[in-house]
Amino acid sequence: MAEMDGWLMAALSPLTKPIVSLPCPFLAWCPQLPLSNLGGPCMAERDPSDSLTPDWAASRKLRAREIRRRIVANVANKTTDMADGPLPLHKSVYIDEARFQAEREHLFLGQPLVAGLTGDIPEPGDYLVFDAAGPSILVIRGKDGVVRAFRNLCTHRGAKLVEQAEPFTGKASRISCPFHAWTFDNLGKLVGQPGKAGFADCEIGARDLLELPCTEHLGLIFVRASEGEPIDAAAHLGDFADQLALIELHRAVPVKKGILHAESNWKFALDTYGEGYHFAALHASTIGQTHYNDISVLERFGCHHRISFPDKTVGDLVGRDEAEWPDTEYGGVHYLFPNTVIFFGAVTPGVYFTQVFRLFPDGVGKTRCQFGVYAPFGIIDEAYRGVCEMAYDATAEVVQTEDYRVASHGYANLKTAPEDFHVVLGANESAPQAVHQHIAEAIGMPI
Known part of the structure; x- marks a missing residue:
């Protein structure tokens, strides 16, 4: 995330207040909502088990507590979930035309x-x-x-x-x-x-x-x-389906959509979604203030994953008995292979946003990201709609001007780097490592 321009901060400032236990960093600077009118109308649900619908809110609370245990442990130990070791990637992984054509054939034409x-x-x-x-x-x-x-x-x-x-x-x-x-x-x-x-x-x-x-x-x-x-969606999602069921995507109502662009290979842009190692440097004025740098919890489900980034209030829980912990809201970054990222999280307890990013190549060196913000359980009222729209604007500004700016500049460097140049994903960048490994396997080209 990047700091917002002055006009945007001014627009949001009457509605904002400090974030508490926010699991989704892309929502860290979104406006807060009142807790009234939460029982407003929602769109009709299309739940495959309508007659036996679980209490998803209660299930989210339980899952959030399980994740929080791992988060507190990582904060206490000042560590993050790690891969087995660093992963060097030759620059051709990003700039090679033959590899791009294989990705287009096997991923963007061949995958759901x-x-x-x-x-x-x-x-x-x-x-x-x-x-x-x-x-x-x-x-x-x-x-x-x-x-x-x-x-x-x-x-x-x-x-x-x-x-x-x-x-x-x-x-x-x-x-x-x-x-x-x-x-x-x-x-x-x-x-x-x-x-x-x-x-x-x-x-x-x-x-x-x-x-x-x-x-x-x-x-x-x-x-x-x-x-x-x-398409066998159940087989494609595997065990990850249970995690996606928690966020009740069948109830989400679109609020605002648009397109973001990066002058980079789509994987170079996608890499930024899977690690918090860059928070302190790239997002020093926003997430770098509210969230720990380089601490996360990664859960892998085949070629998909879910990742959580702890905010700094988690430090208050270190050393305290779990019975004293306050309730925490479920949230996190859900990655669907090969190109979709879904952020789900609460800014005020019980009030959520869903953000969907779908990254597509527009040639080997250009990325087109279809970005949308949704009201997860329906549009409560016009005030909530306005807040969702501002959340879109804030996030789009951050991703476009910081994350995609860095990706675009880095990609330009790769094109002129020495022929033997490798980027390196550290062991602390375990989610991007997994993504690259699964992509390489799917297209039949080793990394």
């Missing part, structure tokens, strides 16, 4: 990717554009309530059906091509074809939309940007 959350298209007829992975894709909730993905491509002459770019969303029972008005319903069926007689006796003269693998699970909409077998 998060195209959005349930709340982005909650009702039949709602649709979103997902174009960051390569092909332009329409993700539509059909009249039957099922989410499907289709190439944003008219089966007549290949024109784009929806010409707006991500993060565009819309609502329609039918979508007409702007070129010749071929029309498709929200199940992908061709239902209108001007000049139909001109295509008689042609086997492909009246095709429906071209469907891509898509599924909805735990409030996440997964799409694979190439044809193939159906």
Whole structure:
């Protein structure tokens, strides 16, 4: 995180107060909320176990206490969760065109990717554009309530059906091509074809939309940007599904979205999300003041992980009996392989934000990050909506002007560095190490 510009601090200052036990550093300088009106309306839940929905709030409290034990131990010992040793990475890991093409093929076209959350298209007829992975894709909730993905491509002459770019969303029972008005319903069926007689006796003269693998699970909409077998989201998430269930993504309502840019390889930008080693130097005026530098707790779940960064109030718990510890709010950084980071945390007890970052390559040396802030349990009132919008602005400013600034400058240096130059991820940067190792395994190219 970086310090906010003066205008932003001035805008937030009437609403801010010191943070207590905040597990998610990206929320550390967001405004505080009153505890009234927390029972306001939320969007309808799409929980796969609606009739047996657990008490997620209570479950979060229990999980937060378990994590807090490890955090207090690390603070007491002035250490962090460590890898087995440092990991040198040749500069080609970031700048090599062949490696980038392998990542594009195996990761961005071959892996299930998060195209959005349930709340982005909650009702039949709602649709979103997902174009960051390569092909332009329409993700539509059909009249039957099922989410499907289709190439944003008219089966007549290949024109784009929806010409707006991500993060565009819309609502329609039918979508007409702007070129010749071929029309498709929200199940992908061709239902209108001007000049139909001109295509008689042609086997492909009246095709429906071209469907891509898509599924909805735990409030996440997964799409694979190439044809193939159906997506098994449960298998993709594995044990990590239990952690994601805690944050009830099926209830999250979008508040504000936008795009951040870095003049760097997407992995170079992604590295900044997995370690607190840079807090004291890069974020000296914000997180560096409120959070410990280079102390974290990492939990790995296959190729995914969850990481917690302790704020400095944790030091007050060292040496105290656990029975004397105050309740702590659940939160943390949830990384979904290969390119999605979800921050979830409370700024005032019981009042949460969800932030979703999806990093995509725009060529080997450019990154496009789709960033959105969500109200995790619905938009309580207009004051809360305004606070969420300011949280978006604050975080976007920080990431763009500090984290992505450093990534862009570092990437420029790598391109001109000596041919044998290696960056090195320390043992204290264990999360980025794991990410690189899983990416290398997925693309079949050792690091």
